[in-house]
Each structure stands twice: as C-alpha cells, then as structure tokens.
Amino acid sequence: MGQKTNPIGNRLGIIRGWDSNWYGGNDYGDKLAEDHKIRKYIHARLSKASVSKVIIERTLKLVTVTITTARPGIIIGKGGQEVDKLKEELKKITDKEVQINIFEIKRPELDAYLVASSIARQIESRISYRRAIKMAIAAAMRMNAEGIKVMISGRLNGAEMARSEMFKEGRIPLSTFRADIDYALAEAHTTYGRMGIKVWIMKGEVYGKRDLSPLVGMDKKQSKSAGSQKPAGAGKPRKRK
Template identity: 75%
Template sequence: MGQKVNPISNRLGIIRGWDSNWFGGKNYGDKILEDTKIRKYLNARLAKASISRIVIERTLKLITITVHTARPGIIIGKGGQEVDKLKEELKKITDKEVQINIFEVKRPELDAIIVANNIARQLEGRIAFRRAVKMAIASTMRMGAEGIKIQISGRLNGAEMARAEMYKEGRTPLHTFRANIDYAQAEALTKTGLLGIKVWICKGEIYGKPDLSPNFATQDKPQRKGGNFKKRRK
C-alpha cells in the first residue's frame, strides 16, 4: 500500500496537517471550488517565488492564507506593496477579507515540490535529465536528508518509446508512518513531449505527537544515514 498511495495523504492526521482547515455546511462544495481557484491563482501569479505549500483557513468573514515559499521577498515586495496588491486581487475572487501569512522555507533542497519544479525547469531548458537528477540528489543529501528517490518518465533523450527511470540514494521507508516523507510531482514540456517527474524525500522520523498547525516547521534537519547511489530502470 505504501508504494502506491500518496505519502502525504497517507500521513494526514499523524505527522502532517491538512492544507484546508475549515468546517462547511451545505456550501461545502463551493468552498472547495474556491480553495482550488485560490491555489491555482497563487501558483500562476507567484510562479517565480518557489511556492511549497498553500494552507487555507476560514472563519465566517475572514480567509487566512499561509504561503510557504523559498523566496518570500518576491511575494512581499518593496515595503509590502506586492502582498497588499495580492490581498486586493484575492478579495475580488472571494468577496471576503483576506489575510496572507508568509512562511519561509529555509532549506528548499529538502522540499519535494521545489526540487521537482527545479528539475522540470532544467529539463525545459534542455539540460540532460541524468545531470539534473544527480545534481538534485547531491544537493538534497548534502542538506541532511536521510534519503531521496526520483522517477522521470516519458520520451527520455528524445527516444521513440517512452520509459521510466528511477534514481535513489539513502532510505525512503514509505510503509513507516512516522517517517517524514515529502512527495511531489511535476511536468516538463520539452521539444519531444511531456516528461513526468516524481520526487520522494525522507527527512527523518517523527516520534510523539507533532504540531500539525500550518506553521509547523517540517524541515528540521535529520541525521544523515549513508546510502549508495542506485539506478533502476523500469
């Protein structure tokens, strides 16, 4: 089961909190749709800000949005001008008062979505996929991750037949619920077609009852454990 299910959803309520925190009645579906619109808008509007996670909390008249980003300066802007402009834009979308909290991702090399998006940008810039993957693995392990696994699928190097290649270093125990596994997937639109990227990063193990609030620092540096660089072709 651990190999098939999304590692984040599999750990919800155990070591990971939800990205939407609110209660809904009859208009439950409308709120989900609105959350989706907010996330799509922010990911498109702040594409250069290396966004990791968007957490949405609601009260009767206020929507609080916590944005986890590796580049908070892009969102805040000079003197807070950009974040004020962003609040007004979101207010037009939701017709409610919006509060934006910025949470800095201090070690983006340990964040799966940032790593996946960086690989995707390199592939779109015609960097060799093996080089991009090896650089990502080296930087992640250097920052103290216990393990990382990356899978790239599609017409690799312009091959006629699509295939998938997986690269791994260290340990990524997907069946261990206390293991702090971050997971993300991204797509790269290249000249020869669409390439899919999946990234699993193990940051260590969490014991006891962790704080599941949106500002919970999930990037505490774990102890590094050795592992040989391995390649497996599917």
C-alpha cells in the same frame, strides 16, 4: 499487485496536518473549488517566487492564506506593495476579506515540490535530465536528508517510446507511518511532450506527539490583513507639553 499510495495523504492526522482547514456545510463543493482556484492562481502569478504550499483557513468573514516560499522578498515587494496587490486580487476571487501570511522555507533542497519544479525547469531549458536529477539528489543529501527518490517518466531524450527511470539514494520507508516523507509531482513541457517528475524526500522519523501544522520549523516573514495597517502617526513618540 500492491500500489503505492500518496505518502502525504497516508500520514494525515498521524504526523501531518491538512492544507485546507475549515468546516463546510451545503456549500462544501464551492469552497473546495475556490481553494483549488486560489492555489492555481497563486502558483501561476508567483511562478518565480519558489512557492511550495498554499494553506487556506476560513472563518465566516475571513479567508487566511498562508504561503510557504523560498523567496519571500519577491512576494512581499518593496514596502509590502506586492503582497497588498495580491491581497486585493484574492479578495475579488473570494468576495471576502483576505489575510496573507508568508513563511520562509529555510532549506528548499528538502522541499519535494521545489526540488521537482527545479528539475522540470532545467529539463525545459534543455539540460540533461540525468544531470539535473543527480544534482538535486546530491544537494538534498548534503542538507542531511535520510533519503531521496526521483522518478521521471516520458519521452526521455526524445525517444519514440515513453519510459520511466528511477534514481534513489538513502532510504525511503513508505510503510513506516512515523517516517516524515515529503512527496510532490511536477511536469516539464518539452518539444517532445510532457514529462512527469515525482520526488520523495525522507527527512527523518517523528517520535511522540507532533504538531500537525505543515508550518513546523518555518520562519514567519509578514502578515497582511484588512485593517492591519497602522493609523497615521502610530508608533511616533509623543511630545511632552
């Protein structure tokens, strides 16, 4: 019996790049665990900032953390105060200098993780799962998605026996490697237990050579790193004698 693989992992190196970019030696396991800890911390701390991907790059003395979000203003804060606090907190986790880059997601309706998280939050707020899913599908199709599929599993409407339901519109060609399909999983914690929400979004097909960076098409909002602050008086015009 055929099983469906993760569409993102299935396309790595073909039309999609990795979310962790570094070389590990004997401490590979420690770095991998640290990446997981960083992502978990950022998603928990910035739960209201609509954070999607956290991309981590490492050099010998620097860890570069790139955050993709639909609400960059919450992460940056007034005058960059919040992003400075986050940088200091991540330095304590990694024991290295940290640089933070923030990229804005222009169309959050086409980001599978943000769509799944939005459906989960609505279910936790006691909104009908059918209504939440149909609204998400309609919003994605309005933003010119070629297809979207949503599967929800759990004790739907408080039923005694757990079951799964699937909603689909458009096409989702999982076997076509050039198909740009975004996939994500989120969980809703309700009084009846946990519900799992899986989302597949078909954005189009990729022909020819493609930039494998997961940041294609995003706007860079801010970059904060150690030593990036301007010295006092920098940028001010000099007075002529």
